[in-house]
Amino acid sequence: MAILPNKKKAYQSYALLPPAFIPDELISEILSFLTVKTIVRLKCVSKSWNTLISDQTFVQKHFNVSSQNPHLALFWHQPESCNFNVVPYPVYRVLKNPSINLIQPINYQCQLVGSCNGLLCLRNYSNGSSEFSLWNPATRKISKNLGWMWIPYRNHELGYFDFTFGYDASTRDYKVVAFRGNVNEGSWKSEVKVFSVGDNCWRNIQSFPVVVLFNRFDARHLTTETYKQFLMPPGFDDEEVPLFKPVLRVLMDCLCFSHDSNKTEFVFWQMKQYGVQESWTQLFKISYPNLQMHNIDCSFQLACLYVNGDMVIFASHLWRLKLRDQAFIYNLKDKTVERIKCRNSIKWFYNAKDYVESLVSVL
Numbered sequence: 001m002a003i004l005p006n007k008k009k010a011y012q013s014y015a016l017l018p019p020a021f022i023p024d025e026l027i028s029e030i031l032s033f034l035t036v037k038t039i040v041r042l043k044c045v046s047k048s049w050n051t052l053i054s055d056q057t058f059v060q061k062h063f064n065v066s067s068q069n070p071h072l073a074l075f076w077h078q079p080e081s082c083n084f085n086v087v088p089y090p091v092y093r094v095l096k097n098p099s100i101n102l103i104q105p106i107n108y109q110c111q112l113v114g115s116c117n118g119l120l121c122l123r124n125y126s127n128g129s130s131e132f133s134l135w136n137p138a139t140r141k142i143s144k145n146l147g148w149m150w151i152p153y154r155n156h157e158l159g160y161f162d163f164t165f166g167y168d169a170s171t172r173d174y175k176v177v178a179f180r181g182n183v184n185e186g187s188w189k190s191e192v193k194v195f196s197v198g199d200n201c202w203r204n205i206q207s208f209p210v211v212v213l214f215n216r217f218d219a220r221h222l223t224t225e226t227y228k229q230f231l232m233p234p235g236f237d238d239e240e241v242p243l244f245k246p247v248l249r250v251l252m253d254c255l256c257f258s259h260d261s262n263k264t265e266f267v268f269w270q271m272k273q274y275g276v277q278e279s280w281t282q283l284f285k286i287s288y289p290n291l292q293m294h295n296i297d298c299s300f301q302l303a304c305l306y307v308n309g310d311m312v313i314f315a316s317h318l319w320r321l322k323l324r325d326q327a328f329i330y331n332l333k334d335k336t337v338e339r340i341k342c343r344n345s346i347k348w349f350y351n352a353k354d355y356v357e358s359l360v361s362v363l
Contacts, residue, residue: 028052032062036138036357053359063118063358070252072305072313072352073112073120073137074100086112086122088137088355091306094313098329099341112351113176114165118358121165121176130161132176132195138357146197158182158191168222173198174363175222181208194225197363233257233269233280244301251304251354258304264288268304268312283307290335291328303350313340317350 031039031053039062043050052058072094074087089100110133113121118138124131134143158180165176174197181190190208195201205225221228236246236259246259255271257280265287273279291314306313310333316326327340327349342349 024048024052028058028061032058032065036062036066036359039359040139059359063356063360066118066358067253067356070306070354070356071137072354073115074349074352075112086110086120086135088120091308091313091354094340095311095329098338101342112353113163115353115355116165116167116174117360118356119174119360119362120353120355121174123163130163134174134197134362136358136360136362137355139359139362141362143362146195146200158184158189166222168196170223171198177222178202179208194222228275230271230275231277233282235282236267247303249303252307256304258302260302261285266291266302268307270307284312284332286330286332290337291330292337301350305349305352306354315349315352 027049031042034042039053043053070091071088072091074089075085094100110122110124113123113132115121118136120135120137122133122135122142124133129148131148132146134146135141159182161178161180163176163178165174167174176195176197178193178195179190181188183189188210192205192207193202194205196203206227209227210229236257244260246257248255248257250256251270255274257269257271259267261267265285267285268283269280270283271279272281293316301317303315303317304312305315305327310331312330312332314328314330316328327342329338329340330336
């Protein structure tokens with residue numbers, strides 16, 4: 001007769017085994033591959049895990065891993081109102097299924113100034129003043145209101161303010177830069193202000209030394225709060241009248257420059273090593289027919305929102321059609337284009353900004 005094993009004794013023997021020891025370094029490595037939402041929940045596991053997850057070394061480690069999964073911050077327009085909302089959306093979803101259907105998005109009704117370290121800088125404007133705040137879409141945390149600018153948004157002589165957002169690594173402080181300038185009676189005049197989140201105040205700095213043609217600027221020299229002038233990429237003809245204004249922007253953490261060439265193609269450059277003129281590299285150029293675009297004119301603008309390998313996400317903007325934007329995916333390898341379908345009204349796709357989900361605090 002067969003003798004059955006004693007399950008009770010076997011259970012007791014396993015129960016007496018000492019708990020497995022997992023080094024903190026291995027725990028940190030495993031956690032860094034999880035989503036922000038999951039990691040925030042795991043803070044409740046123990047005090048040691050809470051301490052580990054809150055440590056700045058781990059925050060940076062997770063950010064480095066998360067950088068491989070970029071997101072886009074879109075402007076979503078509610079058809080029943082005049083409000084615009086900032087909405088985060090993963091890039092991989094767009095590439096996997098080129099359609100966007102926003103249902104009850106997490107958003108804030110404001111203008112998006114910029115993104116840095118997983119934080120979005122938001123701006124509310126009313127009654128001649130601007131108010132700023134920092135929002136982490138991944139943790140759903142938003143800062144208190146920062147830095148009211150009690151200066152009229154519109155100035156007859158200098159025009160409107162343009163804003164950008166960045167991080168000063170030397171002081172670990174976030175800064176907002178406000179710039180406006182205009183050629184008036186043959187002379188160039190400008191006004192530049194910097195808001196430091198740590199100091200919670202606006203300061204005037206040296207005015208912009210040259211005429212800004214592209215109405216875009218890059219806030220990289222935040223430590224010294226000085227200006228640096230770069231030459232355009234080789235082959236760019238600044239005397240040629242383009243179909244649309246060239247665009248200078250930080251994309252995927254690199255300084256990028258795009259422009260129209262001979263009114264027939266779109267050219268995209270990337271500065272591989274910041275500050276090194278010789279590192280300008282032409283990533284691609286695409287003819288407008290390949291983008292299925294015809295009969296475009298000066299009211300047309302085109303922006304590159306994302307580049308990775310052979311895949312590029314573009315957005316086009318037509319001023320004469322009252323902010324009617326279109327977005328599409330282009331495959332550089334087989335030269336195919338696929339339009340991104342939007343079941344909701346994505347009004348400002350052209351001004352979308354890329355960002356990375358992170359555990360960075362909003363202060």
